[in-house]
Amino acid sequence: MQIVTDQLNNSIQLRNEPLRIVSLVPSQTELIVALGAQAELVGRTKFCIHPTTIKNVTVIGGTKNVNISKVHSLKPNLIIGNKEENVFAQIEALQQHYPVFVSDVNTYNDAIDMIANVGVLINKNDAAQQLINQLHTLRLYPSNTPNNAHKPRVAYLMWHNPYMAVGNTTFINAMLYEAGFVNVFEQTPRYPVVTIANLITAQPDFIFLSSEPFPFKQKHIDELQQQLPSVKILLVDGELFSWYGSRLTHSFTYFKNLRNVLGFN
Secondary structure, three states: EEEEEEEOOEEEOOOOOOOOOOOHHHHHHHHHHOOOOOOHEEEEEEOOOOOOOOOEEEEOOOOOOOOOHHHHHOOOOEEEEEEOOOOHHHHHHHOOOOOOEOOOOOOHHHHHHHHHHHHOHHHOOOHHHHHHHHHHHHHOOOOOOOOOHHEEEEEEEEEEOEEOOOOOOHHHHHHEEEEEEOOOOOOOOOEEEEHHHHHHHHOOOEEEEOOOOOOHHHHHHHHHHOOOOOOEEEEEOOOHHHHHHHHHHHHHHHHHHHHHHHHOO
C-alpha cells in the first residue's frame, strides 16, 4: 500500500490493484494520458476534451455537477479532482467511498508538486519526472525573473458582462508572472469584477481577452477598444495560461511567441 498526501493535506491510500481512474478536471485528465495511463482512465468530465483519443471514455457530468451515480457505476479506485474546479460537497461525497486526490494549484511550483504526486499515484513516476525536467528546461525565467519595473503591465479578462479579471493567488496570475508580465490586478481578490473605469485607472499596457471560460471574440476587442483607444487588446489562449498539467509544455513556447508579437524579447 502506498500513501500520498494531496494538496489539501489529505492522505490518499492506494492498494496494489489495477487502477480505475476517474478524473474530474480537464488539465489533469490530459496529464494522466500524457503520463501513459489512458488505459486506466474510466471516467472524465464533458469538459475533458484533450487529447482527442479519450472521446470514448465515459462522461460523468461536468466539473461542477458530477453525476455521483455514474461514478459509482464505474467502480473507480482513484478519483482526481481540484479544489477550485470541483464542488466541495461532491468531493466529500466521493471521499466516503473512494480515494480522492484533490489538487490546489495556484503557482508553478504547485503544478510541479501536483504532477509529481499524480505520477506516484498512477504508477508513472518516471514519466512524471521526465515531464517535470522538460518543464524546468522550457521555463522562461527559472531563477531571475526580470524586475517588475521593466515588465509590460497586463489586465487579463476571463469573463464578460460583467467583466471579470484575474487577481491574486490564482494560477493564471502566476503564469502571467512566468510569461514576464505584471498583472495590474494582482493585489485584488482572485477574480474581481472590473469596470471600464477600473481598467482606465489600472493603466495596463495590454488587455488580454481569454478564450475560456468566456470565449472572447474580435467583437469584444472592438467593444473595449472604443472605450480604451490607447490600450492594445488581444485574444489569448486561455488553456495555455490556466491548464496546469502536461499542457504547460506548450505554454512556455506560447508565452515566448506572445512576447515577441508584443515587441518584448
